[in-house]
Amino acid sequence: MDPVTDNKGFRISRAELDKWVASLIESATQVIAPVERRGVRAFRVLDSAQELCLADGKTQWSPKEFLFPRTESVFSYETLDGELKLSDPPPTSNDRVILGVRPCDASGLACTDAVLGPDAIYAQRRARTVIVALTCPVAEPECFCASVGGAPDGTDGSDVQLVPLADAFLVRSLTPRGEALIAAGSKKWKAATDKDWAAAKAQGERVAHDMRGTQVARDWAKSLEARFESPAWRGLSRSCVGCSICTYVCPSCTCFNVEDEGSAGCGSRCRSWDSCSYGLFTLHASGHNPRPDQASRYRQRVLHKFSYYPEAHGGKNMCVGCGRCAKHCPVGLDIHEAVHAVMSKEASHAG
Amino acid sequence: MQADAPTAGEKSVKSGNGAPTNAMKPRLMRIVSAHDETPDVRTLRLQHADGSPLHAWKPGQFGHYTAFGAGEAVFTIANAPTRSENLECSFRAIGKVTFDLRNLKPGQTIGFRGPYGNHFECEAWKGRDVVFIGGGIGMVALRAPLQWVLDNRKDYGDIVILNGARRVADLCYKAEMPQWASLPGVRVVRTVDPGGQEPGWDGEVGLLPQVFEKLGLATGKRTVVTCGPPVMLHYLFLSLAKLGYPPAEVVTTLENKMKCGLGLCGRCNVGRHFVCVDGPVFTWAQLQALPKDF
Numbered sequence: 001m002d003p004v005t006d007n008k009g010f011r012i013s014r015a016e017l018d019k020w021v022a023s024l025i026e027s028a029t030q031v032i033a034p035v036e037r038r039g040v041r042a043f044r045v046l047d048s049a050q051e052l053c054l055a056d057g058k059t060q061w062s063p064k065e066f067l068f069p070r071t072e073s074v075f076s077y078e079t080l081d082g083e084l085k086l087s088d089p090p091p092t093s094n095d096r097v098i099l100g101v102r103p104c105d106a107s108g109l110a111c112t113d114a115v116l117g118p119d120a121i122y123a124q125r126r127a128r129t130v131i132v133a134l135t136c137p138v139a140e141p142e143c144f145c146a147s148v149g150g151a152p153d154g155t156d157g158s159d160v161q162l163v164p165l166a167d168a169f170l171v172r173s174l175t176p177r178g179e180a181l182i183a184a185g186s187k188k189w190k191a192a193t194d195k196d197w198a199a200a201k202a203q204g205e206r207v208a209h210d211m212r213g214t215q216v217a218r219d220w221a222k223s224l225e226a227r228f229e230s231p232a233w234r235g236l237s238r239s240c241v242g243c244s245i246c247t248y249v250c251p252s253c254t255c256f257n258v259e260d261e262g263s264a265g266c267g268s269r270c271r272s273w274d275s276c277s278y279g280l281f282t283l284h285a286s287g288h289n290p291r292p293d294q295a296s297r298y299r300q301r302v303l304h305k306f307s308y309y310p311e312a313h314g315g316k317n318m319c320v321g322c323g324r325c326a327k328h329c330p331v332g333l334d335i336h337e338a339v340h341a342v343m344s345k346e347a348s349h350a351g
Numbered sequence: 352m353q354a355d356a357p358t359a360g361e362k363s364v365k366s367g368n369g370a371p372t373n374a375m376k377p378r379l380m381r382i383v384s385a386h387d388e389t390p391d392v393r394t395l396r397l398q399h400a401d402g403s404p405l406h407a408w409k410p411g412q413f414g415h416y417t418a419f420g421a422g423e424a425v426f427t428i429a430n431a432p433t434r435s436e437n438l439e440c441s442f443r444a445i446g447k448v449t450f451d452l453r454n455l456k457p458g459q460t461i462g463f464r465g466p467y468g469n470h471f472e473c474e475a476w477k478g479r480d481v482v483f484i485g486g487g488i489g490m491v492a493l494r495a496p497l498q499w500v501l502d503n504r505k506d507y508g509d510i511v512i513l514n515g516a517r518r519v520a521d522l523c524y525k526a527e528m529p530q531w532a533s534l535p536g537v538r539v540v541r542t543v544d545p546g547g548q549e550p551g552w553d554g555e556v557g558l559l560p561q562v563f564e565k566l567g568l569a570t571g572k573r574t575v576v577t578c579g580p581p582v583m584l585h586y587l588f589l590s591l592a593k594l595g596y597p598p599a600e601v602v603t604t605l606e607n608k609m610k611c612g613l614g615l616c617g618r619c620n621v622g623r624h625f626v627c628v629d630g631p632v633f634t635w636a637q638l639q640a641l642p643k644d645f
Contacts, residue, residue, distance in 0.1 A: 074375040077419055084419065084460050088373050119615055120373040225622065228642040255617030258375070258610040264420040264451075269375065271610075274618070281618050282608050285424075285445045288581050290607060290621075290645045300620075300644070308623035 009172030010182075010189035011196050014054075017162075017169050020185035021049040021099065027184075030094040032066050034059050043098065054100055054164060056138045058322065062105040062251030063098045067125055068112055068273075074121060074258070076268035084265075092125045097181065099132040100162070103154035104145045104322040106133045108251025110157035111309070111318050115254045130181050133158035135200070136207050137165075142323025144213035144336050150321050152211070153204030163200040170200055213336050216317065220343060221310040224303055232342045237298035239331040244275035246301065246325035246335070252318050255281075276300045298338075306339055374613055377417050377462030383437050384457050388523045389516075391444050392488060393453045394429065396437040400460055405438050409470035410495035411604065411632045415612050416440060417462025418451035425609045427631075428466060429491050431498035438463070441491040441523065467612040468631050471496040471602060473503075476574045480508035484587065486559050486579025487516050490523040492604050492631075493578055501534060510537045511568060515559040515579075518547035540566065560586040570594060575601040581645075588635060598636035605630050605638075605645050621645045 012020075024031050025046060035044040036053045043063040046052060077086045101109070109131060116122040136143075136152035145151060155161055159178030163170040170192050173179040247253045257274035261267050274281060277297050283289045291297045309318035319335060326334040379400035387393050399405060413427045424446070430439040444453040455461060473496055481500055485493045500507050512531060516522045522541060532539035542555035542562045555562050559579065575596060577587060584603060591601055607619035607626040619626040622642040638645075 075373065084379055086376055086379070086462075088376065115617075116615060118371055118613065119375070120371045121375070123371055225642065228622075228644075254615070256610065256615070258423060258616065260417075260420050260422040262420055264418070267420055269422075271375070271616075274610075274616070276617070284606065284608055285443075285449070286580065296644070303622075304617075304620075308620065311623050 009170055009192045009197070010186055011168050011170055011192040012185075012189050013168055016185070016189065017171075018049040018052065020182070021046070021052060023184055024097055024181075025049065028094065030096040031099055032063060032096060033099040043100075052100065054134060054162075056136075057140055058102050058105070058324075061249055062108055062322065062324075063101055064105070064108060064112060064251050066096070066098060067109065067129060068116060068122060068254065068256075071270050071272040072121070073261075073268040074271055077262075077266065079265040089121060092128050094128065096125075096129045097132060098129060100134045101131055101158070102136060102322070103133055103152060103156070103158070104143075104150055104320040105251045106131055106157035107145075107150050107154060107320040108157070108322070111252035111316075111320070112254050113157070114313055130159045130177050131157060132160040132162060132178075132181070134162045134164065135204065137203055139207050139211040140323065141212070142327040143211050143321065144323055145321030146208040146211045147213035147215050147336065148317045148319050148321040149216075149218070151204060152207035153200065163203070165196070165199055165203070168196075170196055213321070214340065216306065216336070216339055218310070218315045220339070221307045221315065224307040224339070224342060225311075227342050228299070228303070230342055233299040233302075234295040236333070236338050236341060237295045240277070240294045240298055240333060241331060242277050242279065242294055242297070243330060244277040245328045245330070246333070247275035247277060248273060249324035249328050251322055251324075252305075252320055276304065298333075302335060302338055302342070305335065374464070375611065377415065377423075377464045379460050380438070380463045382455055382457045382459050382461065385455070388441055388525070389521050392441055392491075392521075392523055393444065394439060394441040395452070395455075395461075396439050397461070397463065398437055405435060406466065407435075408432055408438075408466035410473055410499045411470040411492070412466035412468050413612070413631060414438075414440065414463050414465030414467065415609075416442070416448075416452060417464075418448050418455065419460075419462065421448045421451040423462070423464075423610070424448040424452070425612065427492045427495065427604075429494045431495045431502060433502035434498055441488075441494070443488045464612060467627055469629065471499075471576065471632050473499045476500070477506045478508065478572070480510070480568075480571070480573040482511040482513065482563075482568060482573060482575050484513045484559060484563060484575065484577040484579070485515070485523075486577075486583040487521060488523070489578035489580065489583070490514050490516075491578075492606075493576060494524065496576055497531070501531065501537070504534065504536075508536070508572065510534075511566070512537065512539045513542070513559065513563055513566070514539070515542040515544070515562065515583075516547065517544045519543050519549050519552055519554075521547075558586070559583055560590040563587065564590050564594065568594075570596050570600075573600070577601065577603050578606075591635070598639055599634050601635035602632060603635065603638070604632050607645060 031046040034053045035051045041059045159175045256271040305319040380397040381400045383396040415423045426442045429441045483493045605626045609619045610616040612627045614625040614628040621644045
């Protein structure tokens with residue numbers, strides 16, 4: 001996740017960037033990028049490079065749904081000549097570029113890769129998708145990537161990095177797939193200078209410095225799990241209404257539900273985003289619920305992001321610090337503050 | 352659960368020629384026969400619909416069973432691989448999927464995914480006495496390791512089968528119990544909760560942990576294999592502690608809600624372990640080391 005230190009790459013104008021994007025669209029590559037419509041900025045499939053919005057700040061939702069859709073069929077079934085026949089969903093037919101992905105969201109995609117990578121449907125889609133990240137020239141009020149292991153110019157989960165400077169963009173490939181993607185445009189591009197990269201580095205450091213939040217130390221994963229029985233969870237979650245918006249806006253949440261749509265003879269099996277904040281999530285058929293209250297559910301969310309996942313993935317937090325959950329929470333719960341509260345001495349009195 | 356088992360999240364992304372197949376898509380199975388065990392527990396015997404041989408499985412592994420249009424439900428494979436003519440499952444009709452499964456007739460088709468999860472280490476119990484303690488529908492999870500032990504009878508010491516339910520009518524595998532009890536060195540004790548007895552009942556009346564304590568089984572070289580509702584296990588573990596059973600010699604299964612069986616859907620975890628991949632079989636010693644999230 002450290003910023004790349006070699007200074008290869010290019011310096012291009014917005015016009016050159018648009019031209020490259022236009023050439024990708026012309027080559028039948030699906031370009032998915034931030035588009036602003038009626039005040040809402042979200043990732044959409046571009047019809048033209050003019051729609052591309054690379055302004056400061058992040059999209060309302062991460063681009064996760066283009067790899068892990070909100071709802072999708074995992075197979076369909078129908079009855080033919082009295083026999084049930086099962087069919088896989090059609091594969092993704094386009095090569096795809098997701099462009100303008102903030103480093104936090106790209107890091108979130110690295111998490112979804114780690115979890116959903118073994119799934120055939122996800123893997124097929126992922127194999128045809130290249131990620132072009134866009135570093136952050138400003139920190140938004142909710143941002144805290146720098147305190148959870150990320151950086152405003154981080155490269156985790158990215159194939160190509162775009163750095164917006166005052167009068168130009170720097171472009172560099174980070175992977176062979178990224179190299180291949182920019183090959184078409186880069187023949188005509190001007191090489192970036194050491195001075196350009198020094199400006200990029202300074203921008204990253206300034207944004208990280210401006211960002212809220214104190215460090216979540218890497219060795220907190222074990223300490224947090226050891227606080228499983230802490231009374232702090234009850235105090236922290238008391239205002240949680242269980243709406244699960246934190247999950248739906250999260251770039252790294254991957255939990256899903258599976259349900260059938262249709263009849264016994266014809267239909268499809270669908271998986272949909274689900275949330276550990278819902279009581280039904282873990283409810284047994286018998287009525288027993290291992291997580292019977294909002295406190296145990298909130299604890300699961302925090303520990304999954306900051307303890308269980310990091311312990312299984314070399315210490316990398318599953319929370320990427322985008323801050324959307326805190327921004328959208330109707331009662332102002334903030335996962336970053338919650339981690340610090342549980343780790344602090346006062347936490348034992350919070351309940 | 353193996354202490355060093357990788358968690359599901361550690362699987363790497365496969366691509367190119369190593370592309371994974373769609374593990375969410377079930378195989379079609381035909382119901383060979385079906386019968387009721389209790390007023391709400393039914394057993395199905397299954398074969399692959401295309402006639403191909405069944406996959407190998409081990410006692411304690413589970414599957415996802417589809418009633419098309421209703422969805423999937425998870426239960427154990429109820430027979431041992433030593434009796435692998437069919438794949439059997441027993442389930443309680445309690446929700447949308449299981450009601451539909453119960454209403455299906457022999458010859459009709461269901462979906463099956465599996466076998467999933469770890470298994471009972473029956474081989475490790477060789478030379479030991481084994482007591483099976485099954486409460487209610489929990490008896491279903493014990494049938495496969497029990498059959499395994501009975502089919503390899505000479506490898507094991509004394510066998511005690513302690514089976515309890517709320518009411519006489521709710522005792523599973525009533526038809527098979529006499530046959531099990533007739534085998535040498537096998538003792539079957541059945542009990543119902545107070546108030547659950549009926550005229551002619553010749554078994555015990557009392558809660559399983561109390562009846563177990565009354566049996567006065569020496570700990571010695573005895574392995575305890577148990578499954579039942581959380582409240583039963585809670586009190587059974589208290590009894591086992593009182594009697595001095597080593598936690599490593601007590602084996603049970605966790606039955607957390609699951610949707611995928613592959614360590615992906617995220618709901619069956621206990622701490623960083625997924626019951627579907629690292630379980631469902633855990634020793635009491637392993638449970639003691641886990642967060643109380645089950």
